[in-house]
Amino acid sequence: MSGFSGMQAWLIQRFTAIYIAIVTVILAMIIWLEKPTNFQQWSALFSDPWMQTALSIFIVTLLFHAWIGLRDIILDYIHPIWIKMLVMTGIVLMLVASGFWFLRALLLV
């Protein structure tokens, strides 16, 4: 019902955390070094194919990471099965929608 076995979820959470941490630091460094100030500079920065690839993977890992974290909270605290399913479905829809929104933004720059 949670989509993953216990170990899969645990491993995915850890590996995605590593990727998210690394990309966040690199991204912060790039922005700090490039100091983009207007839309053209921001756009140029994010239309680089390396950046696009890294960020596409980033959003997928981020969504998986968020899903496992939220799923943990739900499994801990929400016990009635119907409410649990309802909340989980709502969260999945929200996460998938955010993923598409982010990818669309990335493609449009």
Next chain:
Amino acid sequence: MKFNIYRYNPDTDKAPYVQTYELKDVNPEMMLLEALLTIKKMDTSLGFRKSCREGVCGSDGMNVDGVNRLACVTRLSELKDPVEIRPLPGLPVIRDLIIDMEQFYKQYRAVKPYLIGLEPEPEVERLQTPKQRELLDGLYECILCGCCSTSCPSFWWNPDKFLGPAALLQASRFIEDSRDAATVERLDQLDDAYKLYRCHTIMNCVQVCPKDLNPTKAIGRIKERMVQKKL
């Protein structure tokens, strides 16, 4: 010295209440269990479990000043006055400080705490190298007092699905045992969202264990074994 003790008799009391007892001229080197036994002479209706009175049987686990511990190995000099005494939290109260540990034992039984698949039966004893035996140190010493599992928030929320630190320590004890032939089955059994993975490394179990064991480390070792098995 004053003792504020949780009292509840479901047959006669509508709700639990706290009763205060006072002992005069207590020896600070006395153990809390001795104090409780003295109180019981004054008020025979007070209910609590005890047996070996030396931290071996694990009967007299209780919540003392907010921390789960064994009354028989807790010196009065370690405690402030008044002492707040409650039953172990998270399990149903039968009477006063006596709790119903059935849920705890159910999770213990669920990990099959015995050697499995010992075939063929050897002529003499089943030998282990000193190194294999060393792996069981810190795992086999558990006395099942329940202090750890009843201090674990994950066990409070899901006592029926999450095995709890005590049972997981036992699971690790048999997973690590070189003489056990069911390691793979044991690991597979634990690989779901609840049994093992509701542990969020809160480590209350480590803090309260009267035998100074480390269930959190044992849980980490089970996770390691699971990953090794997958690879």
